[in-house]
Amino acid sequence: MRSARPGVSSVSARWGHRARSRGARGLIAVLALTLLAGATACGTDTGATATQQSGPATAVLANLDPVPIGPEPTPSLPTTVRSFDGTDVTVSSADRIIAVDRSGSLAQVVWALGLGPKLVGRSNSASFPSVLQVPNVAGGNGSLNVESVLALRPTVFLTDTTTATPAIREQLRAAGVTVVYFDPKRTMDGVVPQIEAVAAALGVPAAGQALADRTRDEVSAASAAVPAQDPPLTMAMLYLRSTAITMMAGPGSGGDALIAALHGRDASAVAGLTEPFTAITSEAMIGAAPDVLIVMTDGLKSVGGVDGLEKVPGIAQTPAGRNKRVIDMSDAVLLSFGPNTGRVIQALNEAVYGTKPA
Incomplete structure (x- = not known):
């Protein structure tokens, strides 16, 4: 539709030779205004015009498992490290590892280091195929079950300072569990x-x-392959659990970092959100006017797919809703921010822009 203006000029030129005797200049003006109005109208949904992509798509990783960097390494222990909670922790054995955080990234790192056989516990967010048989020590809401942790007799417990509340940290300390805490923030850096x-x-x-x-190289290559957009697409990442729970990812959620990597404009910033996840009203959704919606696959299924998502108040009135521009990706990897990050960006790039890897 961006070629409408040149088209108007060529039509004017062809008709100009006959205009003197038949008053066609008036017709030319009407035709020009009509085509110009059409061009302007087509430019309202940038999700349709910026890349000529429309309709739903799935961002696919051929293998959801992190790829081990090599054969299982032999740890050099004991070692003392500075935990994110500010304490020095001495780890004497990595024979029985529990890795728990809200994004599943710690378990992914353990697996990619080649230490998957030593992983004896995980959270429900660590759901890539190779660990599905590993016991889950977090409840349905992601909260830690200390009794389940202790029953697995871990030699080292990896978690973060958000997943383990102060009360749980005290219980783990009292039980003598070796715990290393990590930064709970999920950013590209x-x-x-x-x-x-x-x-x-x-x-x-x-x-x-x-x-x-390897991860740094993959992230750099995937980010460099994302095409520049002018204007950028406005993107919203949604957390869905049936139509009763519709939240938009905001600053600090990880969704903002992925949208930035895709050269998008974050709809949560347009909506003025300040929390990582916020229940969003239909008015705020319409006002944010996302061109693209990014969702987890299971969340999309929980609302009845793309057709069900359009019944969520406000969605159908957005450019993304009108164009059915919905990108879904496996819950196991979308917000993991671990060794799969480069492949996640690459798959989202292909789904959003149709960009094929070189």
Whole structure:
């Protein structure tokens, strides 16, 4: 539709030779205004015009499992590391590892370091295929079950300062569990440092450096392949659990970091959101006017797919709703911010823009 203006000029030129005798200049003006109005109307939904992409799509990773950097390494232990809670922790054994956080990234790092066989406990957010048989020590709401942790006799417990509340931290300390805490924030800049920190705590710094280098290269390559958009697409990441729970990811959720990596404009910023996840009203959704909606696959299923999502108040009135521009991605990887991050960006790039990897 952006070629409408040149089209008007060429039509005017063809008709101009006959205009003197038949008063066609008036017709030319009407035609020009009509085509110009059409061009303006087509430009209202940037989700349809910016890339000529429309309709739903799934961002697919061929393998949801993190790829191990090599064979299982032999940890060099004991080692003492600085935990994110400010304490020094000595890890003497990595024979029985529990890794629990709200994004599942810690378990992904353990697996990618080649220490998957040592993983004896996880959270429900760590749901990639290879760990589904590993016991889950977090409840349905993601809260830690200390009794389940103790029953697995971990030699080291990896978690973060958000997942483990102060009360749970005290219970773990009193039980004598070796716990290393990590930064709960999920950002692009934090992906590589977290890999290095986990590797240091488990006594495998060489494997950690190799995994960090590979992940950094993959993220850089995937980010460089994202096409620039002018204007940028406005994107919203939604958390869905049936039509009763519709939340928009905001600052600090990880969704904002992925949208930035995709060169998008974050709809949560347009809506003025300040929390990581906020229940959003139909008025705020319409006002944010996202061109693209990014959702987790299970969340989309919970509302009845794309057709069901359009029944959520406000969705149908957005450019994304009108164009059915909905991108879904597996819950196991979308907000993991671990070793899969480069592949996540690449898959989202292809789903949003139709960009194929080189």
